[in-house]
Amino acid sequence: MKRQLLALILLCSLLTGCGAKPVTLAPAEDSAPAIAYVPLDDRPDNVERVVYLAESLGYTLLMPEADDYRTRLSGQPLNENGTQSGDRADLYEWVLAQEAAGCDRFILSMDQLLSGGLVNSRSMAAHEVITLSDGTELTELELLESLIQTLAADENNRVWLLESIMRLAPTVGYDHWDLEGYNALRAYGMEGRPVLTGDALSVEAIEADYRLSGSGTLLDPADFDLEQWEVDEYLSARSRKLELSSRMMELVDQPECAQFRVLIGIDDSSEEDSIQKNEIAYLRSLLREGDALLSGVDDLAFKAVAKLYLEETNWSGAKVSVRYYGGMEDQPACAYDYQPLETIVAEHADFFDLTLTSAAEAELSVLVLTQPADETQKAAYYDQLIDDLNDCRQAKQPVILIDAGNGLYGTDFHDALTERTELGWLLSYAGFLDMAIVTGTAVSHGIARYAFLQSGTPTTATESAFAKTLADSVLKDFCYKNVVREDILAFVRNDLAGNPDNFWQPDIDREAILARLESGMEAETAPVIENLEHSNFISADSSRQSYAELGWGSITLGNYRFPWDRAFEISMDIQLGDFTQPHQQFLGIYYR
Known part of the structure; x- marks a missing residue:
């Protein structure tokens, strides 16, 4: 009886954490390397979670005043610049100030610097002059050229430029767009266009095809319950954004810009031969060695921070096993992605220099729950994943966990993970928000952590x-x-x-x-x-x-x-x- 009582007391002590001795780690380094970061906007994935990731790798993240990159939806209080969007002049001058102060690492959202944020980039139908604090006026192209030339002048700089391919429709609740207008424009954007290849790919040719169907006939806005002015405004915003992206790629394609990297994300998309297809092909053709074009936009900063760390620590890659559960890996994870899930995972693996191999030969595992191919087998899918996760735990093989089930498992999968696994042991996890960003979010965090365990x-x-x-x-x-x-x-x-x-x-x-x-x-x-x-x-x-x-x-x-x-x-x-x-x-x- 005494022995059983002692065991019970000990068990209670362990389960409540009593007796666990605190561990003192080294204090943060006073001279932690700094990254000057202009975020896409002020949402959590672009602010605090980027701060966490950078600090987990030993960096200090420098950021401008929040009001300079904040987005306000319709009817909400305006920013200090009197608009719903970020302050492009303040941000430009802030970047130059960081360069003058000696910062040599930069991660810069071009949507923010040139358009005042992701949402506003979808609504700006015309180029707008930028007035600096001293009264100097710059066109957007002049600001872009000045920014790149200034940062290129210091060969010690390491610069990541984050760009996006405009999604199929603007933002509901911003500017004048409501849900009905969004759905109509998304249907218009999803319509197939003539597919351009090789030398036929150019900004002018892409813009000329914006109004044409896949067969080359003129699309009628009325067929999509749209007015002509709505389509004109939408296409003007696309043209402006594509022209800025094209000019950016021309500017960095110079010997003095060898220290620049460009990372382009594909915003909400579809499998169709949509209005994005030629834009994607064109910008992909302009990529240099070290640049990338990947699915997802809200995870761009995660990928840039992780890749910067890998390059600075001479990362030599890793062998990774990827296992899918649910049977839908050959399909997009949701209606807003443009490639099958397994293709997107493979592209991210290539970006981070990962070699896909068997579980027995891998250094770490990526476990992915897909949408269920058979609704009656949902529990069996995640049960197998949990069993494999726990086997990895026993074998001390690190795990990146991705929930790409798109909400189709309800809370059952999460409840089972909470009851049967050790959540805090994971290298990384992603499942929140849009499915298009879960791969990039989980893999960037997981690989960054794995690399830090080796060299940090x-x-x-x-x-x-x-x-x-x-x-x-x-x-x-x-x-x-x-x-x-x-x-x-x-x-x-x-x-x-x-x-x-x-x-x-x-x-x-x-x-x-x-x-x-x-x-x-x-x-x-x-x-x-x-x-x-x-x-x-x-x-x-x-x-x-x-x-x-x-x-x-x-x-x-x-x-x-x-x-x-x-x-x-x-x-x-x-x-x-x-x-x-x-x-x-x-x-x-x-x-x-």
Whole structure:
């Protein structure tokens, strides 16, 4: 009896974390290398999660004032520049100031610098002059040329230019576009155009084909319930953006720009021979060695930070096993992607110098849950994935986990992961937001972490930043996406008679929405936080000769907010307690 009581006491101690000794890591380096970063906009994937990733690799991220890159939806308070979009003049001058101060690493969103953000780039139908603080006026092309020439003059600079191919339709709730107009323009954009190849690819030829069907006949806007002026405005915005992208590629294709890299993302797309197809082919033909054009836009900064770190640490690649569960890897992960999932994974593997191989020969595994080919087998699909994940855990083979199920598993997959796996042990996880970015998000974070484990210097700051980005991704996907967000959507529509896509049209009780968010997240995050707090994570080992782990400490969430005053995504602050010596299993019972 005494022995059983002692075992019970010990078990309770282990399960509650009692007796786990705190671990003191080295403080952050005072001279951490800095990256000057102009984000796409002010959403979490472009701000705090990029900060976490950079800090997890030992970088300091320098950013301009938030108001200079903020996007405001229709009816919301304007930015200090009197517009809904970012301040291009302030941003240009800020970049030049960082260069003058000696910064030599730059990650710059061209959508922000030239258009005031991603959303505004879809609506600018004409080139607009930019007035600097001293009254100097620059055209957009002049600003672009000056920016590249200035940064190219310092051969020590390492510059990543982030660009996007305009999606098939503008943004609902911005400018004058509503959902009906968005759907009509998206149908117009999805219509096949004459396909151009080889020498026939040019800006002028692409623009000439914008108005033609695949057979070469003129598309009638009325067939898509559109007015002629709506199509004219839409196509003018496409032309402006393509012309700027083309000029950017011409400018960097010079010997003095060898230190520049261009990373182009394909915004919401489709499998069809859409209006994007010639644009994609044309810009792909202009890529230099080291440049890339990949699916996804909101993950561009993740990929640039990770790739910058790999290049600076002389990354030699890794052998990776990719396993799919669900049977739909040969299809796009959602209706807004333009290639099959397995093709997109392969392209990202190539970008990060990964060699695809068998699980037995791999250094790490990428496990991907696809949409279910057979609805009756959903549990079997994710059960097999979880079994393989736990086998990797036993074998100490790191795992990148991608949920590309597009919400078709409801909360069942997340609940099973929480109950049966050690979430905090993952290298990275992605499943939140659009399916087009989950591959780039998960792979960039996972490979960056794997490379850091091999060559980085762990500090309290790097390990905390790593833990925050993993916790942020897991908690938002498991708790907000399919549970709390659905409650918020219903609350805004039914109780407040409002618009969940814009809390200002009509102007509704935003404090009530925030309170609803806080209470919902407090309840839903509890079991996931409990899992994370009793997880271990793979830690960098100073000898580089052996596998090492540390235990997670406490996790506290707070300061919830809706960045664009809409229900689609949230931000939150994450506070972490001290890391500990590894948590232990007892009698085969999981850490909870």
